[in-house]
Amino acid sequence: MTLTRLWVFLAIALPVLAAMLASLSTVDLAYQLRAGSEILDARALPTTDTWTFTAFGLPWTDQQWGAQVILEAVYRLGGWTGLVVLRAALVGLIFGCLLVIGLRRGLGPRRAAWLTMAAFLVAAPALALRPQLLGMACFAIVLLLVATRRERPTRLWLMPVVVAVWANLHGSFFLGPLVLGLAWLEDLHDHVARPHRTLLVALVSAAAACLTPFGPMVWAYAVGLSTNPSVTGRITEWQATTLRDATGLFYFGSVAAVVVLIARLGRRTPWPTLLWLGTFAFIGAYAIRGEAWWPLAAVAAVAGVLVTGPVAADGETARPDPADTSLIRRLNLVVVGFVVLATVALLPLWRPVEPATGAPVGVLTDAPPGITAALRDVVEPGDHVFNPQPWGSWFEFVLPETLVAIDSRIELFPASVWDDYAKVAAGVDGWQAILERWDTDFVVVAGPDPDFTTRLAAAGWHQVVAGETGSIWGRP
Numbered sequence: 001m002t003l004t005r006l007w008v009f010l011a012i013a014l015p016v017l018a019a020m021l022a023s024l025s026t027v028d029l030a031y032q033l034r035a036g037s038e039i040l041d042a043r044a045l046p047t048t049d050t051w052t053f054t055a056f057g058l059p060w061t062d063q064q065w066g067a068q069v070i071l072e073a074v075y076r077l078g079g080w081t082g083l084v085v086l087r088a089a090l091v092g093l094i095f096g097c098l099l100v101i102g103l104r105r106g107l108g109p110r111r112a113a114w115l116t117m118a119a120f121l122v123a124a125p126a127l128a129l130r131p132q133l134l135g136m137a138c139f140a141i142v143l144l145l146v147a148t149r150r151e152r153p154t155r156l157w158l159m160p161v162v163v164a165v166w167a168n169l170h171g172s173f174f175l176g177p178l179v180l181g182l183a184w185l186e187d188l189h190d191h192v193a194r195p196h197r198t199l200l201v202a203l204v205s206a207a208a209a210c211l212t213p214f215g216p217m218v219w220a221y222a223v224g225l226s227t228n229p230s231v232t233g234r235i236t237e238w239q240a241t242t243l244r245d246a247t248g249l250f251y252f253g254s255v256a257a258v259v260v261l262i263a264r265l266g267r268r269t270p271w272p273t274l275l276w277l278g279t280f281a282f283i284g285a286y287a288i289r290g291e292a293w294w295p296l297a298a299v300a301a302v303a304g305v306l307v308t309g310p311v312a313a314d315g316e317t318a319r320p321d322p323a324d325t326s327l328i329r330r331l332n333l334v335v336v337g338f339v340v341l342a343t344v345a346l347l348p349l350w351r352p353v354e355p356a357t358g359a360p361v362g363v364l365t366d367a368p369p370g371i372t373a374a375l376r377d378v379v380e381p382g383d384h385v386f387n388p389q390p391w392g393s394w395f396e397f398v399l400p401e402t403l404v405a406i407d408s409r410i411e412l413f414p415a416s417v418w419d420d421y422a423k424v425a426a427g428v429d430g431w432q433a434i435l436e437r438w439d440t441d442f443v444v445v446a447g448p449d450p451d452f453t454t455r456l457a458a459a460g461w462h463q464v465v466a467g468e469t470g471s472i473w474g475r476p
Contacts, residue, residue: 036072
């Protein structure tokens with residue numbers, strides 16, 4: 001195992017290992033699994049809400065239906081272990097594409113690997129298993145097709161197919177035509193032959209996005225979600241990225257690092273590259289959720305400007321590889337073996353199963369086992385459960401015959417519902433009347449929340465169960 005091959009291996013294997021190590025959040029995943037199960041069983045898409053008592057009967061545009069079917073199919077085949085492996089595979093695909101882009105742009109294996117792993121560090125908070133991760137995989141494929149469009153122009157016509165699939169997985173599909181538009185401007189600047197072919201592919205891809213059960217309305221969904229004040233004003237990940245938290249500091253730090261890197265090159269950077277970087281830096285600053293796309297796009301943009309030497313026909317910078325002694329090659333094999341064994345050892349397959357959740361211990365977050373077991377014992381079909389929003393998706397998954405107040409389908413609920421929910425949680429005057437109007441049977445309180453529990457007790461609610469993760473209160 002040469003040192004060059006080791007760097008290539010680590011650039012993909014370390015992100016995969018990290019994906020195996022991280023737990024699965026149920027905040028989005030659990031309701032996606034339930035939706036996928038209903039789609040597979042009924043062979044039809046849901047059109048109205050039937051899971052909550054605050055939005056029951058309201059129209060539901062289930063744009064992510066394709067991702068839901070994939071997630072549920074994997075869950076049926078491999079359980080929670082299958083979902084962990086799926087996330088690791090998607091992460092490997094994403095950063096494998098970035099590595100290939102660096103190599104094709106002319107970087108050596110070591111520099112391409114460093115750039116890929118730096119992108120992983122920035123993107124890591126966005127790599128939860130949910131439809132967005134499938135969208136990120138599509139985005140990485142799009143970046144690879146665009147990066148190699150001049151060497152293999154016919155492959156660019158795969159773009160409409162990728163975008164059509166993407167539009168049935170996640171609302172970020174609009175980034176595909178956007179990337180093609182930026183590539184077209186780059187072609188114009190570089191005076192390549194037939195530059196308008198890229199623009200034509202972009203237009204065809206934009207039209208291909210309409211190949212969904214919702215037709216052109218899928219564009220209205222994507223635009224409306226990102227500009228909906230009920231979403232952007234209440235949900236943290238849809239709010240603007242700031243320097244007041246670690247994620248924002250890391251994001252803006254990565255943007256600053258790219259600026260410094262380009263400045264230190266000592267040569268003029270083409271304006272299409274600056275436009276590319278500026279576009280995705282703006283998307284990342286516009287909303288915390290937009291940070292996911294910045295590191296991937298930045299690698300595709302920066303890889304080309306970092307190349308200083310001649311580029312070989314296969315895209316690799318022409319420079320000799322360092323000599324590897326036999327001892328170093330053996331040590332490299334030891335490193336590879338250790339990473340492979342660690343990845344296999346982290347499979348949830350080897351862990352005991354948590355009875356309350358049915359998942360291997362340590363695999364899930366936002367799935368409180370004690371509260372879950374207690375709810376199973378007390379709720380009856382049709383009961384109304386007022387819940388903490390992060391747990392709504394999980395309760396829908398494990399208690400399908402009950403109705404919850406709020407879940408992770410943020411855009412589904414009218415502003416009036418969010419206002420009432422906030423009043424109950426904050427104890428604003430009239431909160432008891434809201435619970436009564438909603439015919440609430442149980443209230444679930446997350447963690448130690450003495451203000452909320454004291455109010456419930458004073459209003460006549462009785463405590464059903466209490467634990468470290470929260471408590472359940474029954475109707476007066």
